[in-house]
Amino acid sequence: MNSAALTADAQRAYDLDREHVFHSWSAQGSLDPMVVTKAEGSYLWDGAGNRLLDFTSQLVYTNLGHQHPRIVAAIQEQAATLATIAPGYANGTRSEAARLIASHTPGDLDRIFFTNGGADANEHAIRMARLHTGKHKVLSTYRSYHGGTQLAVNVTGDPRRWPSDNGSTGTVHFFGPFLYRSAFSATTEEEECQRALAHLEQVITLEGASTIAALILESIPGTAGIMMPPAGYLARVRELCDRHDIVLIADEVMAGFGRAGRWFAIEHGDVVPDLLTFAKGVNSGYVPLGGVAISERIYRTFAARAYPGGLTYSGHPLACAAAVATIETMEDEGIVEQADVLGRDVLGPALRDLAARHPWIGEVRGTGAFWAIELVRDQETREPLAPYGGSSPEMAAIIAGCTRRGLIPFANFNRIHVVPPLTITAEEAKEGLAILDQALAEAHGA
Incomplete structure (x- = not known):
């Protein structure tokens, strides 16, 4: 059967799904997709x-x-031209996707490492930070989500972490600002901001800044509740990271590429992170693609030292063609x-x-x-x-x-x-x- 026939046959799709497909985040026996x-x-x-x-x-x-017709056509054209090529080779579509992404990232985040999605983007960003600093711990907020792979789910601050959390991945959680359910008994946005920052600074002091490689946060937390950071919070977090030689990683997997009314949500705070992770909206999810945008400072660490990481499908031409079409459409329209x-x-x-x-x-x-x-x-x-x-x-x-x-x-x-x-x-x-x-x-x- 061709793909059109397979897609149209609803009963066959359901029956085969229940017989053969194992679904994520679900008790399999009670599913009715x-x-x-x-x-x-x-x-x-x-x-x-x-x-x-x-x-x-x-x-x-x-x-x-x-x-979207432009994205579909781009994938079709790429498949007919160069359907796949290993990441060690250069190809025009991947290069153009990287150029377009870098043209919209803040500051000097001009080098793009491609991954297959958001979780592995966060995994690689943390690996880069650890190698760059020579330190190991990673700070992240409660009420956050960073992915389902082993390190990414441990960095996550919601209940999906619990079954995989053995306290052995070097992750430490802290409270981010959330006035409606304040952990600091704050009554105003300004109080919430100041108390959340004081709490974070105390966590850094008590954990030992000399042990902390990175602080990762969603510029605007997504599945955790879309809590808008109070004015000045992100800028002060940037200052704390600079003071203590901690790499700041902005997770833009969900909030990036226009979702928050900016190319990247961190623009609301007028902050440039050291690393920025993305996926999802970069090509509207038509073909799996994620990545890490890397600052010049982090890039220099690996200019003469091999980066120990990679993926078979890094910068896959079909995914990058979808990204090029998506970004060009966003610009044009x-x-x-x-x-x-x-x-x-x-x-x-x-x-x-x-x-x-x-x-x-x-x-x-x-x-x-x-x-x-x-x-x-x-x-x-x-x-x-x-x-x-x-x-x-x-x-x-x-x-x-x-x-x-x-x-x-x-x-x-x-x-x-x-x-x-x-x-x-x-x-x-x-x-x-x-x-x-x-x-x-x-x-x-x-």
Whole structure:
């Protein structure tokens, strides 16, 4: 059977999936996966022929939507020209992808090491930092996600780390700023910022700066809750790293390439990290691709010393062709600016309106096409609508209500994230928000 026939045969796809496919992050026996037979723009179609608005961008990566014609054509053309080549060779598509990425990274992050995705990008960034500094420990925040491979999942600060955490990977966690659920009893953004920085400085002192190779943080945490850093926080973290010879790694895997209304989310803090990791939106996830953007200082460490790492598919031509098409489209069509306007004029105001009308909404936060709704049982006590690391009947009811009405929501613990494609129209966005409004009302009234 050809690919079109395989994709269209929903029942066969489901049956073979349940017989042979082992799914990530799941108890296999209880799965009932949706079959997707078609996708276009901001929508996809399930096995029963229902059209659903994709408010998840899948795992927050289809930044230019599904089946974008320029990206599809670029992959087809590359496959017909040079389908694959090992990373030790130079090829024009990989070189152009690196040039385009470097043209948008902040500061002197002009050297690109390609990986297959975000987790291995973070693994390699940490390896570079350790070799560069000769130190081993890595600091990262609670309420973070950095990937599912061994080191990346240990750097992660959410419950997905727990089954793999034996306390043996040299990782140390600290509290980042999050005023709504402040670990510092702060009452203002300024207090939260100052107390979070004092806490971080104390952690560095007590752990020993001479033992710490790197500090990795998501410029804006993604699946952990899209908590916007308070003004000045990232700049002060940069200062602490400089003072203590700690490599600052900005994880832009989810927030980068326009998602936060800037090419990279760290631009909101006007900070240049030493290393910047990316994946997902670099080519809208059409072919797996990630990477590390490297500063001149780190690059010089490996100018005459071999870097001990690599991947068979590093800078794969098909993935790089998709990246070139994605970035050129973003430049030509002003996609980053479009995402910024979408957040300011459509998503932000509409979500704040929902918060004013729904008693389960405790807080709305975000920027660009990157928003989270914090759901609580009581706005005064702020008790989460689902426990940390789990779900609840109420959350399940909201998700079911959305799906039944034609919307795929992104849910995580007690939150709904609003993360549609950057190319979504205002009308489509309003359609999705209206469905979410109805689902919230129905679930609350049940």
